Amino acid sequence: MHLQYDxxxxxxxxxDTKIIALVGASPxxxxxxxxxxxxxxxxxxxxxxxxxxxxxxxxxxxxxxxSLEDIPGHVDMVDVFRNSQAAAAVCDAAIRIxxxxxxxxxxxxxxxxxxxxxDYGLQVVMDRCPKIEIPRxxx
Numbered sequence: 001m002h003l004q005y006d007x008x009x010x011x012x013x014x015x016d017t018k019i020i021a022l023v024g025a026s027p028x029x030x031x032x033x034x035x036x037x038x039x040x041x042x043x044x045x046x047x048x049x050x051x052x053x054x055x056x057x058x059x060x061x062x063x064x065x066x067s068l069e070d071i072p073g074h075v076d077m078v079d080v081f082r083n084s085q086a087a088a089a090v091c092d093a094a095i096r097i098x099x100x101x102x103x104x105x106x107x108x109x110x111x112x113x114x115x116x117x118x119d120y121g122l123q124v125v126m127d128r129c130p131k132i133e134i135p136r137x138x139x
Contacts, residue, residue, distance in 0.1 A: 003109065003127050011137050013101050013123050014130060017076040018046060021068055021099070023090050024081030025049030027059055032105070033081040034060075039131045040079075043139075048075065068093040079130065080104045088113040095120045105129055 020040060025047075026033045037060055040047045048071055049059040055066035065071050068078060068090070078094040080087050080102065087104055091113035094102045101123040104110070114124045133139075 005125055005128070007137055009123070010125065010128070010133050011139065013077070013103070013125065014134060014137070014139055016100065019048065019073075019075050020045050020077045020079050021048045021050050021065075021071055021075045022079045022081065023050040023068065025051050025059055025064065026081075027051075027054055027057070036079070036081075036105075036129065036131045039134075043134060047079075068097050068099075071097070075099050077101045077103055080108055082108065084108050084110045091117045091122075094122060101125070103128065103130060106132075 022037050024033050025037055028034055037047045041060060049062055049064045050068060051064055052066040054064050057064050075097055078099045080090050082090055087108050087110040091102050095117055099122060102117050104126040106127055106129050109126045114126055117124050
């Protein structure tokens with residue numbers, strides 16, 4: 001899988017997305033996942049935090065789930081704040097819940113998992129951050 005994405009592809013994913021499951025959400029305000037979740041919320045996205053360590057708690061006003069499969073209802077995008085190896089299981093779960101896209105954060109690259117998700121019809125982005133792409137794309 002490649003790591004180059006044209007702006008139209010990224011824009012289309014971000015415009016079509018309404019509900020994001022953020023896997024690896026942290027309750028610690030200094031962590032990137034916390035800041036990105038708050039940023040995405042401020043841009044109108046519903047962001048559902050996923051973190052088994054704090055499942056059942058509230059994070060930035062949202063109920064925290066232990067896994068993607070625990071989330072009731074549909075998820076458009078799965079935003080992955082896990083390491084590249086752990087991203088494989090997250091991608092497989094994204095396939096199972098029929099998400100539209102998987103977005104792996106900066107430094108998260110797993111070509112095999114990306115191919116699997118793509119083969120199942122999911123749009124895939126690796127090694128990018130929506131908090132960076134949204135203003136860059138003027139969204």
